[in-house]
Amino acid sequence: MGVIGEAWNWLANGANWAGESGVWHRLGEHVYVSAVALAIACAVALPVGLFLGHLGKGGTLAINISNIGRAVPVFAVLALFMVSPLRNAGYLPTIAALVLFAVPPLLTNAYVGMREVDRSVVEAARGMGMSGIQLFLRVELPLARAMVMTGLRSGAVQVVATATIAAMVGQGGLGRIITAGFNTYNTPQVVAGALLVAALALLVEGALVAADRLLLPRATSR
Amino acid sequence: MAAQNCLVANDWICWDYVTSRSQELTDATLEHVWITGVSVLIGIAVSVPLALLARRGRRWAAPVLGLTTLLYTVPSLAMFSLLLPVFGLSAALVVTGLVLYSLTILVRNVLAGLEAVPEDVREAARGLGYGPGRLLWQVELPLALPALLAGVRIATVSTVALTTVGSIVGKGGLGNLIAPAVNSSFKAQVLTASVLCVLLALVADLLLLGVQRLLTPWTRAGAGARSGSRSGARPAAPAQAAAPAPAPAKEA
Numbered sequence: 001m002g003v004i005g006e007a008w009n010w011l012a013n014g015a016n017w018a019g020e021s022g023v024w025h026r027l028g029e030h031v032y033v034s035a036v037a038l039a040i041a042c043a044v045a046l047p048v049g050l051f052l053g054h055l056g057k058g059g060t061l062a063i064n065i066s067n068i069g070r071a072v073p074v075f076a077v078l079a080l081f082m083v084s085p086l087r088n089a090g091y092l093p094t095i096a097a098l099v100l101f102a103v104p105p106l107l108t109n110a111y112v113g114m115r116e117v118d119r120s121v122v123e124a125a126r127g128m129g130m131s132g133i134q135l136f137l138r139v140e141l142p143l144a145r146a147m148v149m150t151g152l153r154s155g156a157v158q159v160v161a162t163a164t165i166a167a168m169v170g171q172g173g174l175g176r177i178i179t180a181g182f183n184t185y186n187t188p189q190v191v192a193g194a195l196l197v198a199a200l201a202l203l204v205e206g207a208l209v210a211a212d213r214l215l216l217p218r219a220t221s222r
Numbered sequence: 223m224a225a226q227n228c229l230v231a232n233d234w235i236c237w238d239y240v241t242s243r244s245q246e247l248t249d250a251t252l253e254h255v256w257i258t259g260v261s262v263l264i265g266i267a268v269s270v271p272l273a274l275l276a277r278r279g280r281r282w283a284a285p286v287l288g289l290t291t292l293l294y295t296v297p298s299l300a301m302f303s304l305l306l307p308v309f310g311l312s313a314a315l316v317v318t319g320l321v322l323y324s325l326t327i328l329v330r331n332v333l334a335g336l337e338a339v340p341e342d343v344r345e346a347a348r349g350l351g352y353g354p355g356r357l358l359w360q361v362e363l364p365l366a367l368p369a370l371l372a373g374v375r376i377a378t379v380s381t382v383a384l385t386t387v388g389s390i391v392g393k394g395g396l397g398n399l400i401a402p403a404v405n406s407s408f409k410a411q412v413l414t415a416s417v418l419c420v421l422l423a424l425v426a427d428l429l430l431l432g433v434q435r436l437l438t439p440w441t442r443a444g445a446g447a448r449s450g451s452r453s454g455a456r457p458a459a460p461a462q463a464a465a466p467a468p469a470p471a472k473e474a
Contacts, residue, residue, distance in 0.1 A: 070423075071382070071427070072383065072420055073384070075387055076412075076416035079412045083403070083407050157295055160297070161300075162297070164298075168389070168401060169401075178299055178303050187307060190306060191303060191304060191306070193303065194304045198295075198304070201295050201300075202295055
């Protein structure tokens with residue numbers, strides 16, 4: 001039987017799902033950490049990105065933040081947190097690192113989405129006497145929605161994926177199943193853990209696409 | 223005195239560390255550079271044919287773009303682990319994972335570049351008697367270069383960052399220094415390796431920017447077209463022109 005078969009057997013074994021280092025507990029940690037980080041990142045990045053986009057200022061800032069986000073390894077940032085006093089703060093190092101990495105795509109997409117709104121539409125709305133706030137809420141935001149949602153999706157998937165790396169510095173989450181398998185030379189467990197993580201990432205992506213379509217079916221798809 | 227004991231005191235910044243472990247740091251940096259370099263080069267070699275395939279029509283574009291995007295969703299730790307049974311603990315494992323990630327960005331950019339070649343330029347080349355191969359090699363690819371190189375820059379920068387995760391199989395370049403240093407709480411090593419990693423990404427980006435400028439002189443405003451065969455066409459760089467949809471950033 002191949003490794004995939006053995007991994008399947010590992011997954012089918014109920015004993016591997018129970019307890020402190022079982023799949024359910026790790027999955028719970030993973031989802032909790034990802035959700036908190038994403039919520040904080042949204043609360044920080046979306047207002048800033050949307051507002052700067054509305055003003056039409058800070059484009060360089062948005063693009064640069066995005067580029068820096070790409071260049072800095074999460075693993076290194078997590079490692080830095082883990083050798084700082086933060087290491088005793090429970091989930092905090094992971095959440096802080098995840099927030100840092102979810103902010104760039106959210107911010108950049110929110111900004112670019114707002115800027116890409118057809119200028120003539122904005123001018124027309126302004127000509128109709130819309131105030132800044134009306135313009136923002138009724139014209140720009142709905143038109144920028146697709147782009148903002150794309151940012152939210154890539155941010156969410158990135159957070160779920162990155163939460164895996166937390167295991168490499170001893171934090172919780174599904175990645176722990178993989179690293180535990182590595183440490184005990186248990187390849188089926190490594191593969192089983194990887195399958196779980198990949199499945200979760202794809203599930204999150206799929207759920208967000210579905211939610212997006214269900215919430216506002218009339219919006220043009222890009 | 224404080225400077226002498228920074229290794230003992232476990233300071234964040236410690237020049238003693240850098241001098242005493244310079245060999246280790248150099249080796250890790252070199253490993254980092256070659257893993258990144260090989261991955262991006264293979265990525266380019268694979269993505270150009272894939273982009274050409276995707277260009278042949280919707281029947282090919284959907285699966286090619288769908289698959290490369292899907293691969294991007296797989297977390298890096300999981301990707302490296304899934305490839306483990308195939309490659310074992312080797313550099314090939316890390317390189318393969320990184321190549322698969324770079325495809326997402328590269329295929330899209332090559333495709334965007336090729337599609338931005340103006341139709342009249344193609345017509346003109348055909349009128350001059352260019353066959354499909356020569357058209358691609360001498361007209362379309364050069365004109366797609368700005369977009370291609372923009373993609374290469376993004377892919378390289380994120381690959382530099384991602385390589386660190388390869389330390390899970392002991393082939394992570396600078397990540398190899400970070401992982402053990404976390405367990406022993408060796409601050410200077412974590413910080414130095416992290417900073418080197420970011421510097422590496424920035425240097426690579428700047429170098430590629432230089433390459434891009436050298437290879438595509440016609441895209442610079444004011445610069446006269448140098449080579450006669452290229453002077454006829456000077457489209458703006460498609461992928462970098464006004465407000466590009468930001469490419470996704472890979473974790474790690």
